[in-house]
Amino acid sequence: MMVDVGSAKGTIEKHEKEFIQNVFEFDDITAAEIATHRMKVAILWSDETLEQWEETIHKNSYTVYPVCHETADEVLGVINIKEYFRHKNPTKEFVMEKVLQPAYFVPGSVKADNLFRNMKSQRTRFAIVLDEYGGMCGIVTMNDLIEQLVGDFSDGHHTKGETQVVRKLNEDTWQVSGQQELEGLAEQLNMWLPTEEYETFGGMVFGVLGSIPDDGVQFELNAYGLHIEVKNIVDHRIEIATIQKISGSA
Template identity: 35%
Template sequence: MDGLPAQIILQVIFILLNAFFAGSEIAFLSLNQVKLNKKAEDGDKTAARLLVFVENPNRFLSAIQVAITLSGFLGAAFGAESFSGYLTDAFVSIGIPLPEGTLSVISMVLITIIISFFSIAFGEMVPKRIAMQRPDGWAKAALGIMKVISFVFAPMMALLNVTTNGSLRLLGMKTQAEDGVATEEDIRLMVENSGEQGAIAQEEQEWIENVFDFGDIIASDVMTPEPDVTAFSLNEKAEDILAAVRTTGLSRYPVYNEDINDVCGILNARDFLLNLQSGHPKPLKELLRPAYFVPESVHADQLFKDMQSQKRHLAVVVDEYGGTAGVVTMEDLLEEIVGNIYDEFDPEEPQPIVKLKEGIWRAQGSLRVEELADVVDVDIPEDADYDTLGGMVMSCLSEIPADGSKLTVAINGLKIMVEEIEDRKVVWALVEKLPSEVSNEKQDEKIPVEAAKS
């Protein structure tokens, strides 16, 4: 075939070659090495062959670059030379009043632009988009040809590598790039992007983020504080203990001598109930198991490992003065990752914070300020000397309010209306986010706006 049709067919061939190599490059780069490793271990021979390319990318990438460059260069060279003559003749025939040399240059420029457009569109963008969507299929189809290309271009690649490495050394740079290690921030961004694209469920995204946050949490962040701990005295009556076990449904309880700051052991509810059923019940002291004490500052991940290795289910958290700050269980630690864990014996607990309407929430006084800040979207000072919503309220007061008091305070851009105080603790409160101009005025006041006793 001669003339214009032959030249068009030749250009189509060059564009298709460029498309094949460009798509192959993206396909191999998009392969999941972890999945390939798994398939190769399961006996998939194709996956094993692909793994060779993925683990040694420099070799096949150099071969592909040579192939892409040659196909593009040859296509442009033949195209500009072949088609420009036809276009120049067309310009002359229609009587454009310019010298033939000028028309020839214009023809060359126009032909180059047209060929470049088709090469970029159909030789680069379209095949790369397809390869990104179906990397496995494309890579498998291209595997054999890639091996041949790598072999054919091996001498040229060796020469190119020598030239490249020599140039890098002259510039004082390394000849091999260091393997990039994904940082925590990189993984968090990947998880966030995957969540936005729907690749992983929101719950799974929260779990992964909680795993990273787990190491930043300390025992005092997850413990049940001492005032909320159900504990028994060594002199506690059996009927009172039984009533508490039935009411709380807990499996383990601290037992103390004089007061809660003198914990002497842990009572397992199962041991206690079996002892009651025996013909000769033992005294409470003989049922106790050794208590496991940890400091407030121990990190959650280390505490989890220690409790797991020592087969501990409950730890007594001790403050810097040696007093009992609270208790933490394995369930408390796990809930920091997977959220609340309920079984059929757990009483249904209210949510610690519930949105009532736009800008207003109802929250428990025990709600941690970090969670409050996340939900309400406000900034809490890092050096604040309180950990809970109740503590935030108390920081605004000069005295502890009596039980049943109703009061309102403004702090950290929030208006907090206390609904219930019991045992000198804030139980429930309404939280309203103040407009920015109002919150700026009241940000540092930390005084009661309104107080009344019922």
Template identity: 35%
Template sequence: QVHEVMVPRTEVDFMDASLSVGKAIELAVDKAHSRYPVVRGSSDEVVGFIHVRDLLDTSLASKSTKIVELVRSIMFLPGTKGVLPALTEMRLQGQHVAIVLDEYGGTDGIVTLEDLVECLIGDIRDEYDEVESDVAVEVRTGDFEVDGLISIEELTEQTDLEIPDGPYETASGFVMHYLGRIPREHDVVNLNGLRITVLSMEGKRAGQLLISRSS
């Protein structure tokens, strides 16, 4: 569910609607975010979000302009919504960030499109990330211990295991998809004659997995 992968409210950098563009730029300089939720007094009163690009665009506003004039609309998602449905909805609406609501309608946190994608397919590696070759280690005859980030393609090439197609690219994403939630240590997925056990976790994804054929 979305609330399991969100950034909690206490860790979110909000900007108040009363801020000037100049002040907002000063606050954004030391941060690595491209988008900031904009609130009116309280984090439960989110009016939208501001994109850093808009703050720096002198054709849109002067430094004395209030950022509320540049606010873009933002999505609101219930924390109980599933990761895959949330990802689909955000993509359809062209949204990159959403406010996650608690059961009382208050702000519980935020979630980004990248958070949801990484949940389903594993960590996103860019051109600056070191590429490592993931290996399936046969610990016993027919039993393989693998890193959760091994791709389904690599896994099937290195073993003769048959992994069903789905909205995932890694072994970790496969486990999360069939559990329907963030995995936990010792979770087991039994599917199509396969038994997949979560040996360890790396953050919110399965770290090491033991894959074997069900007896």
């Protein structure tokens, strides 16, 4: 194969070979193969109180949850907790009418490359994967798809010392590597970040973007209360970025 020949000649480094191989295989993998199985999905049940919902939310710390009726196959919609917590002391009726959003359903047979494009065009990062009988077989997030391309964001491509350092530049600005564990970053910044949806800072950024920028690209974006300025992309990963808290975020 061309990738193997290039690797043997030394023209393609190991991580590049893995990335190219993943790209070639991306259109052969189905949503069902990538999906988190329904037995592992955190669900908000329609007959529960909001207090019970919030207990589930705080226990799992995901960004999006499916809301189901009596079984996981009866998906009523999805709740984004950012939207949910914008409302102070909402009633259950209000949440079901105003906060609950339609779910994005995909067949388990859809190929990963098509799903990636469709989710990007739909501007959604969460899909309910259905089996051939219309029941939920699991969920797929944009982060799951990105990891199929670039591998596990915490795969140790950089050394541990590089991946764990958050350098404070001034009162509200920090320098961080894309490999930085998101949980540690959230603790240092003393703010909520989607630590159960993404393992690393880079994974979170790529998930928000919905794409993987080319090497050498620089860009800025706002996400989860942070202004993020990516300084460089190397080997399809964020080498270095600066982050700044947006006023009023905590």
